[in-house]
Amino acid sequence: MPMTCSLPAPRLLDPASVPSLRWGVIGTGIAAKFVRGIAARTQQKVVAVAARDAEKTRDFAAEHAIPTVHPDVDALLEDDDVDVVYIATPHPLHREQALAAIAAGKHVLIEKPIAMSAGEAREILDAGRAAGVLVTEAMWTRYLPQADVIRQVLDAGALGDVSLVRADFGFVMPMDPEHRLWSPELGGGAMLDAGVYPVSFASSVIGRPSAISAIGAVAGTGVDAAANILVDTEGGAQAVLSTSLLASLPVEASIHGSAGRLEVASPFFGPTGLRLVLGSIGGDEIATWTDGTGGELHDGLGYQATAFAQFVGEGLVESPVHPHEEIVSVMATIDEVRRQIAAGA
Incomplete structure (x- = not known):
């Protein structure tokens, strides 16, 4: 680059x-x-x-x-x-x-x-x-065109030393104890349904957490209704993440470093666009990229199917861009966030 x-x-x-x-x-x-x-x-x-x-x-x-x-x-x-x-x-x-x-x-x-x-x-x-x-x-999200652009930007060191990742995904879900999102028996709660996206995004950039701090809200049915999370890593980079079933959040993500930042347009988990900002305040240089493939938002699900088929053809038993250890680590983060929110209720 x-x-x-x-x-x-x-x-x-x-x-x-x-x-x-x-x-x-x-x-x-x-x-x-x-x-x-x-x-x-x-x-x-x-x-x-x-x-x-x-x-x-x-x-x-x-x-x-x-x-x-x-x-x-x-x-x-x-x-x-x-x-x-x-x-x-x-x-x-x-x-x-x-x-x-x-x-x-x-x-x-x-x-x-x-x-x-x-x-x-x-x-x-x-x-x-x-x-x-x-x-x-x-x-x-890992298989979208913009995900490859992000990987290239990070691999080139264009942002300098990355110190912060921000991401959120939240929407207003009316309370209905019978709905799966509010039901413990059906795996309800904000973290498992929406929070997995910002946690996974942060993990893809800064890796495994060394410390996790979370506050949030618990619904009357017992599931987590909202979470605000601070993640630390051994390398010093941090992430600030939010999810909610109670509030409409921007559904944006950004990566911040010593040389600039990379912003992912809403909804960041689907095919949207990127904005790269380099330099200091007042002297910013800006570049943008937009996914121009068209179609419906979730047509982007096809990219992971194509990648999956490639991996099968190569005889792989895990995804190179979404390794097993990282999948487990993301779930461990979700486990800990849910534990902390439940304990604080």
């Missing part, structure tokens, strides 16, 4: 250059966006689906031209025409379904958060490695 204030082009992976895998989908919620993203941006094929509600599953398959509807998860896992299983069910089901898919010899992509705790995440990822299959969390 040149010394002048500029942003590099993303290094995009050609969807035609990777194996066209056959995907089986478990669940029909966020899975609709994933299946659309595959159709819009990849040469991957969704060939089967299974979910709890038989009628909804048939309608889902018809809407997305999925040829096979299985009566249950076990039948999908026994399908020899399925290479990869995409798990898009509520968080508390991830561990059992992932372990079953691994035991069936399938590669597995698991919606975030990968599990309900760091311990469960470790169990899933270790099982995948032992079985020789690729298993990872569907943190799609």
Whole structure:
């Protein structure tokens, strides 16, 4: 990257250059966006689906031209025409379904958060490695074009010594004890649903925390309703992160260093744009980059499917841009934040 204030082009992976895998989908919620993203941006094929509600599953398959509807998860896992299983069910089901898919010899992509705790995440990822299959969390942000631009900026040292990361993701969710976001039994709470994004973003920049401090709010149902987090690292860099089900947050992220800052436009977890600011106050140099691929926001989910297929083709059992140890570390951070908020309630 040149010394002048500029942003590099993303290094995009050609969807035609990777194996066209056959995907089986478990669940029909966020899975609709994933299946659309595959159709819009990849040469991957969704060939089967299974979910709890038989009628909804048939309608889902018809809407997305999925040829096979299985009566249950076990039948999908026994399908020899399925290479990869995409798990898009509520968080508390991830561990059992992932372990079953691994035991069936399938590669597995698991919606975030990968599990309900760091311990469960470790169990899933270790099982995948032992079985020789690729298993990872569907943190799609890592595979977006802008994520590659960010990596190039950091690798070039354009920001100087990075000392601070800021990120937030929050929205107003009306209280309904029956809704999954407010239900402990369904893995509710701000941290598991939205907070995983800012925590994972900070981790991708400054690495594993050495200390975590959190304050927040607990809902009447017992789940965390909001969290404000300060992260320290051994290298001295810090992160200030927020998530909420009570307040509408900007959903922005930024990386700050001794030579400048890099801002990620809202919503930072999806394909948006970047603003690089170098220099001191009054003498700033500014460069911008905008994702111009068009389509719907979640069409960007296709990038991770293409990357996943590349990794399978290379015989990898973990994602190079989202390693197993980091997935576990992010879950450990979420565990600790939830513990501190519950203890302070």
